[in-house]
Amino acid sequence: MLFAVGVGLLAASTAYSAYDRYFNQGQSGWQALLGGAADATGISGIYTGITGRDLVTQHHLSLTPAQQRQMLTEGSIQVVGSALVLYGGVRSFLRGRVPVAPTRGGKLFGLREWEVAPGQQAKAAKTLQQLEADYFKATGRRPVVLDADHPQGALGYIDPKTGHIELYSGERFGSAARAEELFHYQQLKARGLLGKTEAEIGPKVIQEMEQEVEQLLRNAGFQPKR
């Protein structure tokens, strides 16, 4: 959203500046367009602030030293702003999703997002079906799916004390979070940790389970989301 607003403002500023260069200053179409883009991003300001000339036409603008300093300052601020907009856009493109969509951060353990690996749909579906059946047999219930997004962007959680699993965002981001939490249930069961408190489980075991679940997910046909 912020990226879209930023790009919109840059485009509008480029168009306004290009219009001014073309119609009021008599520059050619290419000069007006390049100059407009340079004005909008702040590059012209920095160039003019340093040299006292227009970046595109190279005309000397007869500016006072104070005016040059002012242009240099304003141009620098504009360049930083444009760079931030560009960085946000590239980052969002590389993630393959819009910046406002829930994200799990990518730090330490248990914070990676997963997806079904190419060609592994059948394997992943079979494992998920088995995990579901085992969970239902062991608890007499199914994971609760909430349509709302988690405030921190998490896609699922398990409470070790009750074995209760909660899945967020209506599972719009695929079935991997369900598989991950169901695997965690099996880990807790295998270690005799259901019904225990955080202190009884301890950080070391939590970390071990988060590491182990990555291999379990890979074996089941899932891969980390790019």
Add this chain to the structure above:
Amino acid sequence: MDPSNDYLALVRDALYARHMKQVGCFAFNQASDRVQEAGTPILPTLERVLRDEVMPRCPSDPSAQHQGFPGLGNLLVDYFRIARDGQMERAAEFLSSLRGPVLIEAIRAISTVWDHTIPSPFMPTIETAARTGSPEEREIASWSLDWHQNKPQIEEELAASRKEMGL
């Protein structure tokens, strides 16, 4: 100072999951852990809140129930973990007073705390629920009795499944 007021605040904090800690994929209800640490003196407060505040207005739909009382399951596990140490008759009496979704969650909590075996003081209530309870009560009570009666066989099946998945 009357400690029951502190207990009441603590139990409600746990019931409404006001102090959650998330570590990776694991969510911990910290107030619930403190309830458990309080031990036997907190049992009357737990009974009162669960029976008088939760039971009359607990929805049967799992999503609605979790949104209304997200810490219900935690409190029931806490209750039975505390009661396990010398308070079994009291716990049996409390269990027999429960109905509906709270009874269902209580039977699940017993399965968690005693790893799918039913202690004998609880057996009459669970058998009654399996025979004469609502459809949902009958279902969970029958599930619990099935585990109790066939635990080695069910455990073996689930262990084989875990092994197949690399656990």
